[in-house]
Amino acid sequence: MSEFNIAVLAGDGIGPEVMQEANKVLDAIETKFGVTFNRTAYPVGGYAIDTEGEALPPKTLQGCETADAILFGSIGGPKWDSLPLEQRPERAALLTLRSHFDLFSNLRPAKIYPGLEGLSPLRADIAASGVDVLVVRELTSGIYFGQPKGRDGEGEEEYAFDTMRYSKREIRRIAISAFEAAQKRRGKVTSVDKANVLVCSRLWREVTEEVAKDYPDVELEHIYIDNATMQVMKNPAQFDVMLCSNLFGDIISDECAMMTGSMGLLASASMNEDGFGLYEPAGGSAPDIAGQGIANPIAQILSAAMMLRFSLNQQEAADAIERAVVATLESGVLTGELLPADKRDQASTTAQVGDEVVRQI
Amino acid sequence: MSEFNIAVLAGDGIGPEVMQEANKVLDAIETKFGVTFNRTAYPVGGYAIDTEGEALPPKTLQGCETADAILFGSIGGPKWDSLPLEQRPERAALLTLRSHFDLFSNLRPAKIYPGLEGLSPLRADIAASGVDVLVVRELTSGIYFGQPKGRDGEGEEEYAFDTMRYSKREIRRIAISAFEAAQKRRGKVTSVDKANVLVCSRLWREVTEEVAKDYPDVELEHIYIDNATMQVMKNPAQFDVMLCSNLFGDIISDECAMMTGSMGLLASASMNEDGFGLYEPAGGSAPDIAGQGIANPIAQILSAAMMLRFSLNQQEAADAIERAVVATLESGVLTGELLPADKRDQASTTAQVGDEVVRQI
Numbered sequence: 001m002s003e004f005n006i007a008v009l010a011g012d013g014i015g016p017e018v019m020q021e022a023n024k025v026l027d028a029i030e031t032k033f034g035v036t037f038n039r040t041a042y043p044v045g046g047y048a049i050d051t052e053g054e055a056l057p058p059k060t061l062q063g064c065e066t067a068d069a070i071l072f073g074s075i076g077g078p079k080w081d082s083l084p085l086e087q088r089p090e091r092a093a094l095l096t097l098r099s100h101f102d103l104f105s106n107l108r109p110a111k112i113y114p115g116l117e118g119l120s121p122l123r124a125d126i127a128a129s130g131v132d133v134l135v136v137r138e139l140t141s142g143i144y145f146g147q148p149k150g151r152d153g154e155g156e157e158e159y160a161f162d163t164m165r166y167s168k169r170e171i172r173r174i175a176i177s178a179f180e181a182a183q184k185r186r187g188k189v190t191s192v193d194k195a196n197v198l199v200c201s202r203l204w205r206e207v208t209e210e211v212a213k214d215y216p217d218v219e220l221e222h223i224y225i226d227n228a229t230m231q232v233m234k235n236p237a238q239f240d241v242m243l244c245s246n247l248f249g250d251i252i253s254d255e256c257a258m259m260t261g262s263m264g265l266l267a268s269a270s271m272n273e274d275g276f277g278l279y280e281p282a283g284g285s286a287p288d289i290a291g292q293g294i295a296n297p298i299a300q301i302l303s304a305a306m307m308l309r310f311s312l313n314q315q316e317a318a319d320a321i322e323r324a325v326v327a328t329l330e331s332g333v334l335t336g337e338l339l340p341a342d343k344r345d346q347a348s349t350t351a352q353v354g355d356e357v358v359r360q361i
Numbered sequence: 362m363s364e365f366n367i368a369v370l371a372g373d374g375i376g377p378e379v380m381q382e383a384n385k386v387l388d389a390i391e392t393k394f395g396v397t398f399n400r401t402a403y404p405v406g407g408y409a410i411d412t413e414g415e416a417l418p419p420k421t422l423q424g425c426e427t428a429d430a431i432l433f434g435s436i437g438g439p440k441w442d443s444l445p446l447e448q449r450p451e452r453a454a455l456l457t458l459r460s461h462f463d464l465f466s467n468l469r470p471a472k473i474y475p476g477l478e479g480l481s482p483l484r485a486d487i488a489a490s491g492v493d494v495l496v497v498r499e500l501t502s503g504i505y506f507g508q509p510k511g512r513d514g515e516g517e518e519e520y521a522f523d524t525m526r527y528s529k530r531e532i533r534r535i536a537i538s539a540f541e542a543a544q545k546r547r548g549k550v551t552s553v554d555k556a557n558v559l560v561c562s563r564l565w566r567e568v569t570e571e572v573a574k575d576y577p578d579v580e581l582e583h584i585y586i587d588n589a590t591m592q593v594m595k596n597p598a599q600f601d602v603m604l605c606s607n608l609f610g611d612i613i614s615d616e617c618a619m620m621t622g623s624m625g626l627l628a629s630a631s632m633n634e635d636g637f638g639l640y641e642p643a644g645g646s647a648p649d650i651a652g653q654g655i656a657n658p659i660a661q662i663l664s665a666a667m668m669l670r671f672s673l674n675q676q677e678a679a680d681a682i683e684r685a686v687v688a689t690l691e692s693g694v695l696t697g698e699l700l701p702a703d704k705r706d707q708a709s710t711t712a713q714v715g716d717e718v719v720r721q722i
């Protein structure tokens with residue numbers, strides 16, 4: 001019988017309550033598919049700052065090191081916003097985990113689900129045009145981590161600087177992720193850059209073109225980041241896989257997520273070359289609705305499905321979860337934010353949605 | 362009688378034809394307000410590459426130096442896309458002009474005109490919520506111009522690098538532009554940054570907070586660039602002035618332009634500390650529709666109005682043009698892209714729209 005170790009980092013805000021539903025779903029998968037998920041919970045984020053004095057305590061990092069995958073909730077909130085940047089949950093925990101485990105390949109799917117077009121902030125005809133984008137974002141290099149970074153000079157001439165930096169190797173491996181993903185989807189990669197201004201983007205284009213030669217069945221096109229933000233709004237159905245550097249992927253993936261109008265449904269995967277990965281919902285910790293039992297657990301549940309697919313190689317189990325989620329959405333067991341304003345009184349709770357997914361499995 | 366020298370750089374694609382209409386409008390202003398605009402045309406962009414061998418010939422630069430303002434059309438097109446980056450129209454002409462004249466303050470208004478909500482790619486209720494944003498973009502520093510920039514290393518470890526760099530002085534002067542603009546508008550500045558990752562953004566926040574102290578009547582808020590691209594889509598009416606660095610302003614201003622759905626109506630100003638400026642439409646050279654007499658001249662005409670307002674200090678004349686444009690839009694004399702698909706046969710030509718604006722003056 002297959003057995004896996006999972007580090008569960010629920011974090012702050014709605015993290016713990018949606019994680020509880022993902023755990024229910026994993027329990028159901030254990031029973032149905034005869035696998036075992038040994039789950040160990042570790043403190044992370046603001047909660048870890050409060051209880052252990054730092055956002056990523058050593059025992060959490062060690063727990064992740066011995067696990068087969070990390071199931072991550074969400075972190076941060078107003079309570080920890082005034083800390084020095086380096087100690088804040090986002091940087092101290094999330095960026096450190098990405099970098100420590102070399103989680104360079106970040107997959108962020110954004111899809112407008114049939115029946116939920118009305119939630120999209122886009123015009124009805126655009127929302128109904130069949131939008132299903134996968135943003136493949138480089139996650140461990142670029143201007144996030146490039147050195148040097150700092151401050152120098154004095155008075156009004158004091159200045160700050162950050163370095164955007166990409167090697168051929170770094171570009172090649174994320175481009176390969178994008179082309180591999182496109183082969184399993186609709187066969188198109190749109191690479192987002194600013195090659196009319198940035199030297200990094202020119203290298204990005206060069207290497208992407210090289211990689212494309214190995215995937216003759218995948219079409220490659222290039223788009224400037226400024227134009228990309230326009231096209232995502234005007235005609236998102238033109239995109240299949242969008243390949244982005246760290247910063248541009250941060251921007252484009254959030255724009256794509258918002259475009260669906262249903263952030264509570266979007267999962268993400270962050271993986272390294274060994275298939276180890278961290279899986280987390282696209283939305284944030286939403287401290288404003290935490291603890292009320294109204295948060296949507298679907299994104300967390302779909303993150304667990306991505307974990308099964310990409311790190312634990314449990315394709316059937318992953319399929320089962322994804323099918324159960326679609327069935328749940330169709331059944332109408334929905335949290336409030338997915339319902340039209342005049343039907344919010346029929347909203348299901350976080351737990352009810354989790355139970356329905358389990359039932360559908 | 363006031364007399365001004367204007368360098369007219371029509372450029373490529375639709376540039377020359379929309380510039381012709383702006384010139385008609387300036388003729389009408391001369392008559393009505395008793396001013397003289399001495400206009401001299403200079404080659405720029407792809408046209409200058411073809412005729413003079415470079416995108417910004419010395420005589421064009423000299424002509425701009427002796428002028429009171431530059432009225433710019435648009436440049437670039439597929440014909441010149443395969444040139445080495447440094448010689449291409451956008452970089453060789455536009456970025457050089459910005460840098461040479463220190464045109465650090467870039468104003469890009471984006472507004473959904475009453476009656477034209479249907480053009481917006483946003484959901485009807487969002488498009489009708491009263492969207493009127495001014496993006497104030499820093500235009501001569503940041504990662505566009507920061508040094509060092511280049512390539513190094515070998516084999517797969519060969520890497521490219523760009524430097525994002527901002528001094529307090531550079532941030533302060535663009536922040537002041539934003540606060541001054543907000544005072545004349547709805548009194549709110551939203552500063553866009555990535556302060557959870559970039560050292561430049563932290564300095565940006567610090568200096569922006571300092572500047573805010575001198576404008577107690579203006580509200581300042583900060584937003585991350587990833588969240589900003591989401592909010593522009595979800596609730597654009599929340600924004601008045603958006604203050605951005607060069608790269609983030611490039612992205613946000615294009616997203617805001619697209620959100621209006623009427624790129625052919627959007628003008629922009631790029632100014633230095635002496636009030637000298639370059640004025641250009643937000644849209645590109647649109648080579649696909651060039652020469653057919655169907656391009657919308659309004660953005661070019663409104664660019665001329667901004668020139669009168671900001672560089673030539675002719676407020677009344679600027680008001681007159683802007684009023685005439687609103688009247689023209691209301692009169693229904695519109696180019697095809699502003700009309701619903703089934704009414705395109707009633708489209709007016711570029712020249713007819715220009716004539717109508719003149720008539721309304």
Ligand SMILES: CC(C)[C@H](C(=O)O)[C@@H](O)C(=O)O
Pocket residue numbers: 090091094095250557558587
């Ligand atoms: C919290 C922040 C540092 C992070 C990022 O910019 O990568 C977040 O926006 C994300 O996209 O995961």
Ligand SMILES: CC(C)[C@H](C(=O)O)[C@@H](O)C(=O)O
Pocket residue numbers: 196197226451452455456611
């Ligand atoms: C052409 C390009 C270099 C330019 C820029 O990025 O500034 C353009 O996109 C703009 O916004 O004016």
